[in-house]
Amino acid sequence: AQSVTQLDSQVPVFEEAPVELRCNYSSSVSVYLFWYVQYPNQGLQLLLKYLSGSTLVESINGFEAEFNKSQTSFHLRKPSVHISDTAEYFCAVSRTGGGNKLTFGTGTQLKVEL
Amino acid sequence: DTGVSQDPRHKITKRGQNVTFRCDPISEHNRLYWYRQTLGQGPEFLTYFQNEAQLEKSRLLSDRFSAERPKGSFSTLEIQRTEQGDSAMYLCASSLVQGGVGEQYFGPGTRLTVT
Numbered sequence: 108a109q110s111v112t113q114l115d116s117q118v119p120v121f122e123e124a125p126v127e128l129r130c131n132y133s134s135s136v137s138v139y140l141f142w143y144v145q146y147p148n149q150g151l152q153l154l155l156k157y158l159s160g161s162t163l164v165e166s167i168n169g170f171e172a173e174f175n176k177s178q179t180s181f182h183l184r185k186p187s188v189h190i191s192d193t194a195e196y197f198c199a200v201s202r203t204g205g206g207n208k209l210t211f212g213t214g215t216q217l218k219v220e221l
Numbered sequence: 222d223t224g225v226s227q228d229p230r231h232k233i234t235k236r237g238q239n240v241t242f243r244c245d246p247i248s249e250h251n252r253l254y255w256y257r258q259t260l261g262q263g264p265e266f267l268t269y270f271q272n273e274a275q276l277e278k279s280r281l282l283s284d285r286f287s288a289e290r291p292k293g294s295f296s297t298l299e300i301q302r303t304e305q306g307d308s309a310m311y312l313c314a315s316s317l318v319q320g321g322v323g324e325q326y327f328g329p330g331t332r333l334t335v336t
Contacts, residue, residue, distance in 0.1 A: 111263070139322055150225075151264070151312070151327040158322055197263050206277050207322055208254065211263030 109134040109200045113212035120188055121220055128183040128215045130172075130198030137203040140181040142172055143211075146194045154196070157181065168192075193219045223247060225328035227313050233334045234303055241299045242331045246315030253296050254325060255288055256312040257281065264312055270296060271318075303335045 110133045120126045132138065142154040155166040162174040172183045181198060195216050199209040226245045234240050246253050251272055256264035267286070268278045272293035282288075285303075290296040300307055310330045316323030 113263075116261075143327075150329045151314075153324055153326075156322075156324070199263070201322075206269055206271075207252070207316065207318065207325070208266045208269055208277065209256075209264070209325065210266065213261065213263050 109136075109138060109202060109210045111198050111200055111210055111212035113198055113215050115215050116213065117216045117218065119218045119220060122190055123187050125186050126184065126188050126192075126217065128196050128198075128217065130181045130183065130212060132179050132181065132198070132200045134179075134200060134202065138200040139203060139207075140172075140174055141199040141201075141209065142166075142170070142181070142183050143197045143199060144194050145197065145214075151197065154183075188217070188219050190219050190221065192217060225313055225315050225326050227311075227328040227331050229331055230329060231332045231334075233336065235336055236303060236305060238303055239299065239301045240303060240333065241297055242311055242313075242333075244296045244298070244313030244315075244328060246295070246313070247317075247326055250315035250317045250323075250326075251293070252316045252318050252323060252325075253290055254314040254316075255296070255298055256314065258310040258312060258330070259308075267298075300333075303333075305335050308333055308335045 112131045140157040143151045144154045157174045165171045198212040254269040255267040258264040270290040285301045313328045314325040316325045
């Protein structure tokens with residue numbers, strides 16, 4: 108079975124500051140890794156994913172995440188956040204070769220302040 | 222917009238009543254997933270379908286829960302004899318998987334409150 112740990116339940120940050128949202132996973136088999144974002148009163152949206160290849164993946168709105176197999180981590184970073192990034196962020200894994208069901212972490216609430 | 226839709230968006234019911242939720246996936250998506258999300262937690266997998274076949278069910282899916290996907294299109298999730306512990310957001314997602322990993326697109330969810 109897989110599990111995901113997001114240690115930070117809330118991360119307050121000022122606008123234009125950098126941010127890192129931490130994600131660690133546990134699995135005995137190879138996994139795919141995902142970050143989902145949930146804006147207020149909206150459904151979950153895929154932000155970025157790691158399937159294979161380059162360990163650094165990027166989203167279209169400036170977020171990036173790096174797969175670190177030795178540390179079993181997939182931390183999400185952005186060098187300069189905006190008010191519009193305020194949302195809840197979920198890290199998720201699914202095992203390769205399975206039914207692609209997702210195992211989610213408990214989420215990190217990112218609050219960007221002026 | 223032809224995203225995943227769910228109906229109803231909110232449902233309040235009394236303990237012991239039966240409820241049914243509907244999910245309409247993105248057209249031509251062959252996989253459909255149900256998840257449950259409680260306050261302060263991430264979504265938890267319940268079950269998934271490949272076309273009309275239900276291929277996996279979580280231990281969370283007690284015998285009071287049943288899901289169907291007739292004809293491989295929309296899906297329904299029924300909860301019989303609801304309990305207060307069933308109060309949660311029920312999420313549906315669909316994906317197109319052709320030999321690899323398909324991105325799951327989520328619906329807005331159905332929030333169930335059992336009183």
